[in-house]
Amino acid sequence: MSVLIVGSIAIDSIKTQLEEHPNLLGGSASYGSIGASFFSPVNLVGIVGTDFPQQYVDLFKSRRVDLVGLEVIEGKTFRWAGEYEWDMNNRKTLHTELNVFEMFSPKLPAAYRSTPIILLGNINPGLQNHVLNQVENPRFIVADTMDLWITIARADLIALLKKIDLLALNDGEVRQLTEEPNLIKAGRKILELGPKYVAIKKGEHGCLLLSRDEFFSCGAYPLDDIYDPTGAGDTFAGAFSGYLASLEKEVFDFADLKKAVVYGSLLASFCVESFSLERLKNLSKKEIIDRYEWFKRASYFGEIEKLSGASGVWPTSSTVW
Amino acid sequence: MSVLIVGSIAIDSIKTQLEEHPNLLGGSASYGSIGASFFSPVNLVGIVGTDFPQQYVDLFKSRRVDLVGLEVIEGKTFRWAGEYEWDMNNRKTLHTELNVFEMFSPKLPAAYRSTPIILLGNINPGLQNHVLNQVENPRFIVADTMDLWITIARADLIALLKKIDLLALNDGEVRQLTEEPNLIKAGRKILELGPKYVAIKKGEHGCLLLSRDEFFSCGAYPLDDIYDPTGAGDTFAGAFSGYLASLEKEVFDFADLKKAVVYGSLLASFCVESFSLERLKNLSKKEIIDRYEWFKRASYFGEIEKLSGASGVWPTSSTVW
Numbered sequence: 001m002s003v004l005i006v007g008s009i010a011i012d013s014i015k016t017q018l019e020e021h022p023n024l025l026g027g028s029a030s031y032g033s034i035g036a037s038f039f040s041p042v043n044l045v046g047i048v049g050t051d052f053p054q055q056y057v058d059l060f061k062s063r064r065v066d067l068v069g070l071e072v073i074e075g076k077t078f079r080w081a082g083e084y085e086w087d088m089n090n091r092k093t094l095h096t097e098l099n100v101f102e103m104f105s106p107k108l109p110a111a112y113r114s115t116p117i118i119l120l121g122n123i124n125p126g127l128q129n130h131v132l133n134q135v136e137n138p139r140f141i142v143a144d145t146m147d148l149w150i151t152i153a154r155a156d157l158i159a160l161l162k163k164i165d166l167l168a169l170n171d172g173e174v175r176q177l178t179e180e181p182n183l184i185k186a187g188r189k190i191l192e193l194g195p196k197y198v199a200i201k202k203g204e205h206g207c208l209l210l211s212r213d214e215f216f217s218c219g220a221y222p223l224d225d226i227y228d229p230t231g232a233g234d235t236f237a238g239a240f241s242g243y244l245a246s247l248e249k250e251v252f253d254f255a256d257l258k259k260a261v262v263y264g265s266l267l268a269s270f271c272v273e274s275f276s277l278e279r280l281k282n283l284s285k286k287e288i289i290d291r292y293e294w295f296k297r298a299s300y301f302g303e304i305e306k307l308s309g310a311s312g313v314w315p316t317s318s319t320v321w
Numbered sequence: 322m323s324v325l326i327v328g329s330i331a332i333d334s335i336k337t338q339l340e341e342h343p344n345l346l347g348g349s350a351s352y353g354s355i356g357a358s359f360f361s362p363v364n365l366v367g368i369v370g371t372d373f374p375q376q377y378v379d380l381f382k383s384r385r386v387d388l389v390g391l392e393v394i395e396g397k398t399f400r401w402a403g404e405y406e407w408d409m410n411n412r413k414t415l416h417t418e419l420n421v422f423e424m425f426s427p428k429l430p431a432a433y434r435s436t437p438i439i440l441l442g443n444i445n446p447g448l449q450n451h452v453l454n455q456v457e458n459p460r461f462i463v464a465d466t467m468d469l470w471i472t473i474a475r476a477d478l479i480a481l482l483k484k485i486d487l488l489a490l491n492d493g494e495v496r497q498l499t500e501e502p503n504l505i506k507a508g509r510k511i512l513e514l515g516p517k518y519v520a521i522k523k524g525e526h527g528c529l530l531l532s533r534d535e536f537f538s539c540g541a542y543p544l545d546d547i548y549d550p551t552g553a554g555d556t557f558a559g560a561f562s563g564y565l566a567s568l569e570k571e572v573f574d575f576a577d578l579k580k581a582v583v584y585g586s587l588l589a590s591f592c593v594e595s596f597s598l599e600r601l602k603n604l605s606k607k608e609i610i611d612r613y614e615w616f617k618r619a620s621y622f623g624e625i626e627k628l629s630g631a632s633g634v635w636p637t638s639s640t641v642w
Contacts, residue, residue, distance in 0.1 A: 086502060087502050181407060181408050182544075182545065182546070182547070183525060183543075184543040184544060184545050185545050185546075188545075202526060204504060205523060205526035205527070206526070206527075206538065206540070208543070215543055215619045216619055216620075216622070217527065217540030217541070217543070217619055217620055218540075218622070219527070219538030219539075219540065220538070222505040222529070222536055222538070223503075223505065224503065224505050224506050224509075225503070225506075226503070255622075255623060258622040258623070259622055259623055261622070262622045289625060292625045293625060296622070296624075296625070298536045298537055298538055299537075299538055299620060299621070299622070300620070300621060301537070301539070301576075301579040301580055301582070301583045301617070301620070302576060302579070302580055303617075304610060304613045304614060304617070
């Protein structure tokens with residue numbers, strides 16, 4: 001089972017307080033596709049200019065990313081430059097050149113229309129809606145978004161929410177969209193707008209997954225050093241969607257989605273360990289398995305069985321109970 | 322096995338954006354003792370004035386809290402008034418009257434000196450050190466602290482860290498103490514200062530527990546409404562310490578501490594569901610068990626077994642791996 005991923009493909013220049021790297025592969029569809037490719041084949045829909053480096057095309061091809069949906073048109077590829085502060089939760093955009101991305105109007109090749117899992121990467125919700133008008137019988141639709149669209153394209157975003165299964169966004173965006181400071185209440189408000197699930201990404205604090213009647217709290221894999229947070233959210237969404245596709249199921253239950261969140265979080269934790277896709281390019285199956293096992297130990301805390309007995313934890317001779 | 326708890330006992334006036342309540346039982350030792358009392362008997366060391374309401378004395382007595390160490394002296398009890406903003410992570414102190422608390426110099430009754438588990442509630446680290454000079458063969462020492470002491474009593478706090486097993490503090494305080502923005506690195510820096518463990522309390526984002534070679538990430542129990550966050554950290558530390566005492570062990574391993582963090586978090590989640598100790602006063606064993614079981618389901622995500630096989634999640638026909 002494949003994932004259809006629609007989003008931006010960019011050439012990034014990233015500056016942190018320690019390093020600066022120009023001409024990196026970036027964009028929501030790039031990170032999403034490589035994240036998903038660890039789990040399933042990807043059908044990529046995006047647009048680049050004739051300057052798009054062949055090495056990046058080759059990277060996609062080497063990772064089961066189908067490029068029939070990649071439009072290459074005369075002109076320059078979308079370029080973005082950003083700088084992170086010491087506190088990497090804060091970044092500023094130094095420069096944006098939309099270039100050919102300004103003409104992006106996603107057209108799904110016929111072979112892509114019935115892809116079972118859809119990931120609408122972080123692009124204008126008008127375009128995300130446009131993609132959904134072209135798909136046939138999707139089994140699960142994930143959409144990512146960002147603060148910009150909540151501000152300038154709220155109506156399109158609200159319309160989109162009625163058609164998707166899961167919205168992924170960060171805690172600040174959840175509060176912005178709902179005007180509710182309590183994250184749990186805010187998450188529920190989003191569910192009232194349409195999606196069956198909401199994934200609230202909290203960076204170093206992990207991720208919450210809410211449905212109308214279920215809840216999952218996923219920690220963040222602890223990292224001593226973060227080299228470049230760019231694309232972490234896109235990688236999360238990609239790995240999440242790719243994992244679902246790998247299950248080859250008609251319907252996904254909450255346990256499936258929990259694991260998808262874990263894989264999304266773990267792949268994102270690898271993503272930020274180097275600039276661009278450098279870490280993900282060289283990531284092995286063993287590294288993912290090891291991190292999963294470590295993370296499980298770091299998240300699990302055992303049974304409550306001692307509490308039910310007459311001895312042990314709970315006082316029997318006191319009047320407390 | 323009992324817990325020795327030393328800390329403040331106060332009469333609080335708490336204002337939120339919705340409610341205002343005067344003359345509440347407050348203080349780190351009050352919340353800590355009631356939190357611990359669900360798991361083990363408590364030896365309380367604190368100071369109050371002659372105005373301290375009998376109903377609060379009766380509450381302690383009804384909960385296995387030994388009051389031989391409670392000094393009652395002529396004068397007024399410590400009073401504190403605070404106000405929370407809509408975002409309850411932000412509060413301001415409206416009023417502080419130390420009263421008899423200014424004379425507090427904890428003296429341990431002979432019967433308390435060999436209490437196996439020690440909780441040094443949030444008071445001046447000079448006083449916390451003074452308590453440790455009076456204890457005999459403690460098995461586990463927990464200390465809580467706050468931003469004020471990091472600012473005005475850093476040397477005493479650093480001296481204390483060499484003598485304790487676990488320091489509990491919130492994420493802002495961890496960063497303040499270590500001047501390191503990355504919480505994982507900051508936590509490790511605290512371990513280098515002495516304690517075997519550090520518990521980093523993150524409020525709505527849960528709690529991290531670090532040792533030199535182990536790690537636990539505990540989510541927060543999700544709450545739609547928080548009525549009064551006062552005392553959540555003290556209740557956490559109390560329940561943590563009380564749970565350890567209930568194990569009746571000589572030495573505690575990391576699995577014990579993980580569960581202690583979970584009980585601490587759950588009791589804190591009940592604490593904030595009403596003002597002062599109102600919710601904890603009426604809390605039943607069944608409610609704790611139910612919340613534990615729910616929380617476990619909300620934190621667990623299953624095994625990775627599918628990954629090792631030739632089918633299922635991981636591609637076998639691709640070149641990715």
